[in-house]
Amino acid sequence: MATMTAMECRTAHAGLTGVERELPAPGPGEVLVEVAACGVCRTDLHVLDGEIPARYPVVPGHEIVGRVAALGEGVDQLALGDRVGVPWLGRTCGACRYCREGRENLCDAPLFTGATRDGGYATHTIADAAFCFALPEALDDSTAAPLLCAGLIGWRAYRMAGEARRLGLYGFGAAAHLLAQVAIHQAREVFAFTRAGDAGGQAFARSLGCAWAGGSDETPPAELDAAILFAPVGALVPVALRAVGKGGRVVCAGIHMSEIPAFAYADLWGERGIVSVANLTRADGVEFLALAGEIGLRPTVTAFPLTDADEAIVRVRNGTLDGTAVLVPDIAKRNA
Numbered sequence: 001m002a003t004m005t006a007m008e009c010r011t012a013h014a015g016l017t018g019v020e021r022e023l024p025a026p027g028p029g030e031v032l033v034e035v036a037a038c039g040v041c042r043t044d045l046h047v048l049d050g051e052i053p054a055r056y057p058v059v060p061g062h063e064i065v066g067r068v069a070a071l072g073e074g075v076d077q078l079a080l081g082d083r084v085g086v087p088w089l090g091r092t093c094g095a096c097r098y099c100r101e102g103r104e105n106l107c108d109a110p111l112f113t114g115a116t117r118d119g120g121y122a123t124h125t126i127a128d129a130a131f132c133f134a135l136p137e138a139l140d141d142s143t144a145a146p147l148l149c150a151g152l153i154g155w156r157a158y159r160m161a162g163e164a165r166r167l168g169l170y171g172f173g174a175a176a177h178l179l180a181q182v183a184i185h186q187a188r189e190v191f192a193f194t195r196a197g198d199a200g201g202q203a204f205a206r207s208l209g210c211a212w213a214g215g216s217d218e219t220p221p222a223e224l225d226a227a228i229l230f231a232p233v234g235a236l237v238p239v240a241l242r243a244v245g246k247g248g249r250v251v252c253a254g255i256h257m258s259e260i261p262a263f264a265y266a267d268l269w270g271e272r273g274i275v276s277v278a279n280l281t282r283a284d285g286v287e288f289l290a291l292a293g294e295i296g297l298r299p300t301v302t303a304f305p306l307t308d309a310d311e312a313i314v315r316v317r318n319g320t321l322d323g324t325a326v327l328v329p330d331i332a333k334r335n336a
């Protein structure tokens with residue numbers, strides 16, 4: 001029997017358990033992907049912590065780079081050995097009004113990779129061929145992984161922020177470090193907000209070209225045109241509203257956030273707006289991945305063996321690494 005290894009979350013708060021499973025066969029329209037690298041996203045923490053809907057037991061991970069190892073019936077757009085990226089949006093129904101209107105990110109009956117279907121904290125995973133992306137060739141497997149959520153969701157949030165000349169990014173982790181590069185490439189000024197006192201994170205932001213970096217408790221030196229919140233901290237919503245000027249937007253990019261405290265209507269007045277960003281469309285992916293290749297986006301990654309997923313998660317939770325943690329199943333082989 002051919003087998004695969006996976007790090008499985010049996011239920012909320014149960015952490016991860018290494019398991020051996022029979023290698024699954026792809027169904028119609030699906031492919032079996034041999035995982036080369038899988039990024040660790042904050043959303044995975046929300047799955048582990050039971051803060052968002054998930055189907056347990058589940059294998060987390062939705063920033064998957066791998067190669068097609070088997071083709072299901074009817075798959076003609078991919079071939080064996082093709083390198084693919086598997087994102088959070090694993091499948092949509094294609095029939096609800098959101099799907100029909102080209103807003104598949106809002107689908108009523110989707111499958112989300114690493115939450116409601118198994119993801120990439122594994123040596124292998126199953127994905128829908130129609131939801132896999134081609135990846136920029138210049139990036140190796142580990143480096144390409146963070147583009148698939150941090151990059152993509154960041155991109156969708158960035159577009160929702162509009163034509164902001166001065167852009168604030170609250171929470172300078174995986175997504176913000178990519179988005180800052182895009183914004184700076186487009187000659188915008190980026191203001192990076194980290195946890196209070198995180199001198200290392202602020203230095204990292206400045207090294208990428210941010211105009212200013214400080215704690216989220218600090219007032220930026222200039223009025224912002226828009227702010228994107230990547231930190232899952234609801235208390236930052238009114239803080240960000242007060243940092244943006246009239247007509248400014250506050251975009252909440254995370255899937256989960258602590259409660260937003262009450263704030264004065266005066267903070268919203270002046271046509272300021274608050275909006276959330278949900279998931280991605282395949283069109284977002286095609287657009288962003290082309291841009292990433294074009295501008296030579298360089299994710300900063302720290303690789304961990306798959307079996308050290310717990311350590312990677314702790315590092316992401318504590319914000320003690322720059323950029324993104326990436327799990328690499330055969331890291332020993334790769335380093336040899």
Ligand SMILES: [Zn+2]
Pocket residue numbers: 092093094095096097098099100106107108109110
């Ligand atoms: Zn739908």
Ligand SMILES: [Zn+2]
Pocket residue numbers: 041042043044062088149150
């Ligand atoms: Zn994600």
